[in-house]
Amino acid sequence: xxxxxxxxxxxxxxxxxxxxxxxxxxxxxxxxxxxxxxxxxxxxxxxxxxxxxxxxxxxxxxxxxxxxxxxxxxxxxxxxxxxxxxxxxxxxxxxxxxxxxxxxxxxxxxxxxxxxxxxxxxxxxxxxxxxxxxxxxxxxxxxxxxxxxxxxxxxxxxxxxxxxxxxxxxxxxxxxxxxxxxxxxxxxxxxxxxxxxxxxxxxxxxxxxxxxxxxxxxxxxxxxxxxxxxxxxxxxxxxxxxxxxxxxxxxxxxxxxxxxxxxxxxxxxxxxxxxxxxxxxxxxxxxxxxxxxxxxxxxxxxxxxxx
Amino acid sequence: xxxxxxxxxxxxxxxxxxxxxxxxxxxxxxxxxxxxxxxxxxxxxxxxxxxxxxxxxxxxxxxxxxxxxxxxxxxxxxxxxxxxxxxxxxxxxxxxxxxxxxxxxxxxxxxxxxxxxxxxxxxxxxxxxxxxxxxxxxxxxxxxxxxxxxxxxxxxxxxxxxxxxxxxxxxxxxxxxxxxxxxxxxxxxxxxxxxxxxxxxxxxxxxxxxxxxxxxxxxxxxxxxxxxxxxxxxxxxxxxxxxxxxxxxxxxxxxxxxxxxxxxxxxxxxxxxxxxxxxxxxxxxxxxxxxxxxxxxxxxxxxxxxxxxxxxxxxx
Numbered sequence: 001x002x003x004x005x006x007x008x009x010x011x012x013x014x015x016x017x018x019x020x021x022x023x024x025x026x027x028x029x030x031x032x033x034x035x036x037x038x039x040x041x042x043x044x045x046x047x048x049x050x051x052x053x054x055x056x057x058x059x060x061x062x063x064x065x066x067x068x069x070x071x072x073x074x075x076x077x078x079x080x081x082x083x084x085x086x087x088x089x090x091x092x093x094x095x096x097x098x099x100x101x102x103x104x105x106x107x108x109x110x111x112x113x114x115x116x117x118x119x120x121x122x123x124x125x126x127x128x129x130x131x132x133x134x135x136x137x138x139x140x141x142x143x144x145x146x147x148x149x150x151x152x153x154x155x156x157x158x159x160x161x162x163x164x165x166x167x168x169x170x171x172x173x174x175x176x177x178x179x180x181x182x183x184x185x186x187x188x189x190x191x192x193x194x195x196x197x198x199x200x201x202x203x204x205x206x207x208x209x210x211x212x213x214x215x216x217x218x219x220x221x222x223x224x225x226x227x228x229x230x231x232x233x234x235x236x237x238x239x240x241x242x243x244x245x246x247x248x249x250x251x252x253x254x255x256x257x258x259x260x261x262x263x264x265x266x267x268x269x270x271x272x273x274x275x276x277x278x279x280x281x282x283x284x285x286x287x288x289x290x291x292x293x294x295x296x297x298x299x300x301x302x303x304x305x306x307x
Numbered sequence: 308x309x310x311x312x313x314x315x316x317x318x319x320x321x322x323x324x325x326x327x328x329x330x331x332x333x334x335x336x337x338x339x340x341x342x343x344x345x346x347x348x349x350x351x352x353x354x355x356x357x358x359x360x361x362x363x364x365x366x367x368x369x370x371x372x373x374x375x376x377x378x379x380x381x382x383x384x385x386x387x388x389x390x391x392x393x394x395x396x397x398x399x400x401x402x403x404x405x406x407x408x409x410x411x412x413x414x415x416x417x418x419x420x421x422x423x424x425x426x427x428x429x430x431x432x433x434x435x436x437x438x439x440x441x442x443x444x445x446x447x448x449x450x451x452x453x454x455x456x457x458x459x460x461x462x463x464x465x466x467x468x469x470x471x472x473x474x475x476x477x478x479x480x481x482x483x484x485x486x487x488x489x490x491x492x493x494x495x496x497x498x499x500x501x502x503x504x505x506x507x508x509x510x511x512x513x514x515x516x517x518x519x520x521x522x523x524x525x526x527x528x529x530x531x532x533x534x535x536x537x538x539x540x541x542x543x544x545x546x547x548x549x550x551x552x553x554x555x556x557x558x559x560x561x562x563x564x565x566x567x568x569x570x571x572x573x574x575x576x577x578x579x580x581x582x583x584x585x586x587x588x589x590x591x592x593x594x595x596x597x598x599x600x601x602x603x604x605x606x607x608x609x610x611x612x613x614x615x616x617x618x619x620x621x622x623x
Contacts, residue, residue: 286446
């Protein structure tokens with residue numbers, strides 16, 4: 001016979017011997033333990049984060065330096081001095097991938113943070129501000145959501161040209177609308193919970209309800225979604241760069257590196273110039289996805305139903 | 308039911324109008340006026356004024372918008388700034404490639420992915436299911452040009468089939484000829500939508516499989532295949548159609564990258580060129596076409612969800 005499992009946080013609500021103040025706040029959440037796929041994701045993501053921060057210091061050559069100034073052949077195969085070969089302008093592919101890491105990840109991260117800041121503030125705001133404000137904000141948001149993201153990106157780039165601040169702002173605003181919808185839905189869901197009712201009846205203020213009741217309960221799904229959103233932003237920025245409308249040459253960025261070096265595939269030369277940046281983006285997004293999947297499975301996997 | 312669909316249609320029309328405002332205003336705030344770029348050398352005051360008048364830029368913005376929208380509805384998309392050709396002609400030359408690839412992807416990629424997903428739901432937890440889930444979790448996050456690169460490396464360089472660029476004309480080709488012609492773009496896009504479709508169709512069937520009436524069917528001894536085909540699948544159709552429509556809408560984005568990657572002319576490459584040359588009239592026309600396709604597919608997704616789930620028809 002096994003001993004009965006002891007649940008320290010389960011207290012019978014009608015136990016008159018326990019005073020209100022002694023009731024525990026909330027069940028302690030179980031610590032997240034990654035599974036094997038989760039660990040793979042974490043290790044690869046950390047690797048790319050490291051490269052993103054220190055890549056420009058560790059790269060063997062400068063971003064636009066020529067490893068072989070005397071040899072003008074493009075797309076050289078890997079050899080001594082250029083371990084991933086050279087690209088369309090005879091620059092070192094490895095160095096450019098390392099420089100590109102910081103730019104691709106940095107822009108995407110900044111854009112996702114912006115999207116989250118704007119989206120969560122407005123979304124939770126709409127959830128607590130009553131139906132009229134919510135209605136207006138949601139309709140405006142729906143109009144933006146009814147556009148394919150890449151089209152919005154193209155229109156903005158056509159209008160104001162492409163630069164890194166424009167990319168961050170555009171991606172941030174586009175994805176803020178998705179975050180708005182999600183955080184509004186989560187906020188709404190929590191607003192009708194009994195404990196929020198109880199807090200209102202107790203006479204707590206709006207700020208108290210947001211910070212003490214909604215935020216702790218909305219935190220976990222929003223953090224998991226942050227990872228997912230980061231993936232979409234990376235793909236969005238890389239696609240724009242791939243189309244030649246994102247990060248502009250000669251700055252290195254993974255998406256634009258694929259575009260610049262497409263010729264290598266078509267003419268059958270050293271294909272590493274295309275493979276390296278494409279694999280870099282794919283390993284990064286896939287490994288983030290593995291983490292997100294692992295975390296949301298831990299949390300009951302409800303995320304996919306909210307989307 | 309009918310009134311609900313009509314209401315959805317109304318919302319669809321409103322969102323198309325909202326889209327047209329966003330596109331129009333977005334392209335109207337171009338700082339370097341397009342006519343200035345166009346007339347670069349002869350950009351004298353008089354020339355610019357004449358050009359502005361020809362393009363109707365001297366009218367108020369609301370007037371311009373209404374004229375533009377009226378012309379669009381009548382099928383007049385205006386004249387391209389960069390090449391001086393009527394936009395309808397530019398599109399007529401190129402639209403088939405885009406449509407072929409999108410339609411063939413839908414015809415080939417969607418049934419295969421749905422079959423794979425449903426098969427995985429029939430044997431949950433099996434080796435096949437786990438491998439498929441792992442592959443689709445991995446591929447769902449990979450960019451189109453990564454998948455395209457893998458396919459090119461595999462087919463063109465390892466197996467020696469096909470070409471890394473799509474070249475030649477499609478004229479006079481039957482459906483099999485077209486599939487062979489666009490094999491790599493279609494395969495790339497199919498992979499991109501497949502991962503999502505596999506996961507969602509598997510989840511939709513499994514979701515139905517966990518409901519009490521399926522348990523009842525199992526208890527009364529209905530064979531497993533019959534349960535899936537007669538009981539589960541019919542109830543999962545609604546969510547599956549919804550996912551299919553959403554993914555087809557996603558093709559609007561995917562097709563742009565694929566066209567540029569494989570370097571064949573289509574509507575997507577046209578809009579990229581338009582952005583590069585700041586040909587705002589062309590951007591407006593093409594943007595509307597892409598966005599309308601997207602809105603229509605989203606609408607189908609919504610209606611499919613409504614038809615399949617009576618509970619959605621009476622929101623609380």
